[in-house]
Every structure is written in C-alpha cells, then in structure tokens.
Amino acid sequence: DAVNEIEAVVSTQSTGKNNDTSLTTCCFNNVQMDAETVDSSTAAMVRNTTVTKLEMCNCGVTDSAMEGFITMLQSNKTVESVSLETNKIAGKFLVKLVQSLDTSETLKELRIANQYYSTGVGDEMAIAKALEKNTSLCKFSLNWKNGGSRNTADRFIMRNNDIARKKRRGLA
Numbered sequence: 001d002a003v004n005e006i007e008a009v010v011s012t013q014s015t016g017k018n019n020d021t022s023l024t025t026c027c028f029n030n031v032q033m034d035a036e037t038v039d040s041s042t043a044a045m046v047r048n049t050t051v052t053k054l055e056m057c058n059c060g061v062t063d064s065a066m067e068g069f070i071t072m073l074q075s076n077k078t079v080e081s082v083s084l085e086t087n088k089i090a091g092k093f094l095v096k097l098v099q100s101l102d103t104s105e106t107l108k109e110l111r112i113a114n115q116y117y118s119t120g121v122g123d124e125m126a127i128a129k130a131l132e133k134n135t136s137l138c139k140f141s142l143n144w145k146n147g148g149s150r151n152t153a154d155r156f157i158m159r160n161n162d163i164a165r166k167k168r169r170g171l172a
Contacts, residue, residue, distance in 0.1 A: 025053040029083075032060045042068030046075045053081040057111075061087040070100040073107060081109040085141070088116040091123030094142070095130065102133035108164075109139040124149035131156040138164055 028041065038061055045051060061084055073082070089097075094112055101107060119127070119142070127142065128149040138161050144150035 019048055019050060021050050023050055025055070026051055027053075027055045028059055029055050029057045030059070034060075035062065035064050038065040039068050042072045045072045045079065048076060049078050052078055054079055055081075055083040056087070057083050058086040061089060063088075063090050063093045066093040066097055070097060073097070073100055073104060077106050080106055081111075081139075082107065083109075083111040085111050086114045090115075090117045091119035094119060095123050095126045098127045098130040098134075101137065102130065104134060105136050107134075107136055110137060111139075111141040113141040113143045115143075118143070119145065121146045121149070125152075128152040128156070135160055135163055 026041070026045070033041070033056075038056070038059070041056070042065065045054060066089065069082075069084070073079070089112070094115070097112070098110070101110070124142075124144060124146045125148075129152075131137065131140065131153050134156075138157065140153065140157050142153075144153070
C-alpha cells in the first residue's frame with residue numbers, strides 16, 4: 001500500500017544520505033511522490049558516493065523538482081544511470097537537465113522518454129545540441145518527433161560509445 005511505499009522511500013533516502021555502501025541502486029519506480037519527497041531524494045544523492053543507479057519512473061516527478069536533479073547530476077560523481085521516464089516534466093526543463101550534463105564525466109545513461117507533456121521541435125533541437133558537449137553519455141532515450149534532432153543526438157551518442165570503447169581498450 002501507499003504508506004508502506006513511502007516508508008520504504010524514506011528509509012532508502014536515509015540510507016543514501018548516510019552513504020551506506022550496501023546501497024548501489026535506488027529504485028523508486030511506480031511510487032507516487034510529492035515534491036518534498038522528490039526533493040529529499042535528490043538532496044540525499046548530492047553527496048552520496050555509492051549509488052550508481054537512480055530510477056524514478058512513473059513517480060509523479062514534475063518541473064519543480066528539476067533543480068534538485070540538476071544539482072545532483074552536477075555534484076554527484078558516482079551516479080552512472082538516471083531514469084525519469086513516464087513523469088510530468090515539460091520540454092524546457094528536460095532541456096535544462098540535459099544542458100547541465102556538459103561537464104559530467106560519470107553519467108552513462110539518461111532515460112527521459114514518455115513524458116506527459118510532449119517536447120516541441122525547439123526543445124528537441126536544444127537537447128540534441130546540448131548532447132554535443134557531453135562525452136560520457138552512451139545511452140539516451142527520448143520520444144523524438146523531429147528526425148533531424150534525433151539523428152544529431154544519435155551521432156553524439158555513437159561518438160560517446162566510440163570514446164568509451166577506446167577507453168576500455170586502452171587506446172584513449
């Protein structure tokens with residue numbers, strides 16, 4: 001039930017805030033959260049050094065929570081995967097989120113597809129342009145409507161995969 005789900009979220013937040021080494025994945029999928037709970041979750045992740053995967057799909061995340069995610073992604077150096085699919089985030093806030101990744105060297109996967117609000121062509125072009133500055137992101141999902149933006153983004157993701165492959169082989 002909803003009370004047990006929220007208690008589990010609060011318990012996980014506490015574990016994440018205390019930097020418990022046993023916690024490497026935070027999966028809050030399908031747990032409806034209010035803005036305060038989402039903000040607490042992102043605040044707990046800012047200084048965490050053990051969590052590598054954060055999943056908050058279908059949690060009711062809205063535009064108001066994006067500042068917390070942006071701060072977390074700019075500060076946290078261990079998170080490799082973030083899933084925010086099936087939430088209520090507008091295109092302009094998705095743009096800000098992707099733009100904040102320009103200096104990220106650890107995030108390898110970002111999933112922001114299937115939002116309640118659809119992105120416009122301008123938002124998609126801005127997201128594709130923002131992906132050019134990031135060299136670590138190897139997986140990216142968004143429901144693209146504009147083929148040109150999707151092709152541009154795909155090119156940058158393939159470039160990043162080539163960079164990652166060279167690093168694994170010791171060629172870079």
